[in-house]
Amino acid sequence: MNKTMLIIFTITLLFIGLIGCGNARTEVKQSNQIELDAQNIVSINLIEKDQPATTISEASSLERFVQAVTTAEYDKGQLDIAPSDYRTTVNMKEGISYEFSFWIVGSNSGLLIKSGQTGHYRLSDISKKDLLDLFQSTVKEDKISPADTTNPQPPNVQVTVGGEHFDAIQGSYCWNDNGKGSCVDMASYDQLVTKQKVHPKAISRDQVELKFSSAPKEIEVVASFPGEERPDEALSVENNSFQLAAGSGKHLYIIQARWPQGSASYVFEVECSASKE
Numbered sequence: 001m002n003k004t005m006l007i008i009f010t011i012t013l014l015f016i017g018l019i020g021c022g023n024a025r026t027e028v029k030q031s032n033q034i035e036l037d038a039q040n041i042v043s044i045n046l047i048e049k050d051q052p053a054t055t056i057s058e059a060s061s062l063e064r065f066v067q068a069v070t071t072a073e074y075d076k077g078q079l080d081i082a083p084s085d086y087r088t089t090v091n092m093k094e095g096i097s098y099e100f101s102f103w104i105v106g107s108n109s110g111l112l113i114k115s116g117q118t119g120h121y122r123l124s125d126i127s128k129k130d131l132l133d134l135f136q137s138t139v140k141e142d143k144i145s146p147a148d149t150t151n152p153q154p155p156n157v158q159v160t161v162g163g164e165h166f167d168a169i170q171g172s173y174c175w176n177d178n179g180k181g182s183c184v185d186m187a188s189y190d191q192l193v194t195k196q197k198v199h200p201k202a203i204s205r206d207q208v209e210l211k212f213s214s215a216p217k218e219i220e221v222v223a224s225f226p227g228e229e230r231p232d233e234a235l236s237v238e239n240n241s242f243q244l245a246a247g248s249g250k251h252l253y254i255i256q257a258r259w260p261q262g263s264a265s266y267v268f269e270v271e272c273s274a275s276k277e
Contacts, residue, residue: 032074034114034121038066045089048139050187056138068131069100072112072121079113079120086135104132152177154264155214157255161270162202168255169195173264189252189267190226201271204247210240216257224252248274
């Protein structure tokens, strides 16, 4: 009799253990789901590839966003695909923010990743369609908004180097003029420079001339060397002029300029050779 009771007791413990393991697995799966509350979101900054950032702040739009991302299914696999179609920064009331990237245009199968987290998420077809509609309508409204035509803009910069004249590509800026101000976040310099239409070739240490439509109070120029194990190099600027960095290859030149009305960044690319041949 005692032996029978011992067997029953052992089976009971095993059964309880199996249930506990099952619950633990369920909790792990649930913990990977994205948790957001639309009522705690202040706004969402939306960037479409290399376009200026737009803002989502209407309650109904925030709820649509939350509904889509919180129902996405987690997959621990790592993505190795093209740059995302859209990027968002979700700004919370408690002062923290979360960044997400989305692949939802065309044949992309409705994927998203959360910055700082391994794996990715799969959106349902309905969520993919709704998010794409939300993002596209937000960008479209921002482009046709009457306020855009009156938003203050920083000055343009014309670059002269290697016998070529062209405009530097404007990056992020904050500008305030006549009581009206705006701050715009742009894409990375690597992405922005793809919009450059003129591609000058020059000799390292050649002189570069900058011509601003309105003279800045301060100018800083940094040379960057994509694809090289070489740190960025701050260059000396005098009278809106500086020398190209040493070495050969395609170099990026990043300009930071400041005025009483605000500040702005610009970028351009030069293909340099080490010596004349």
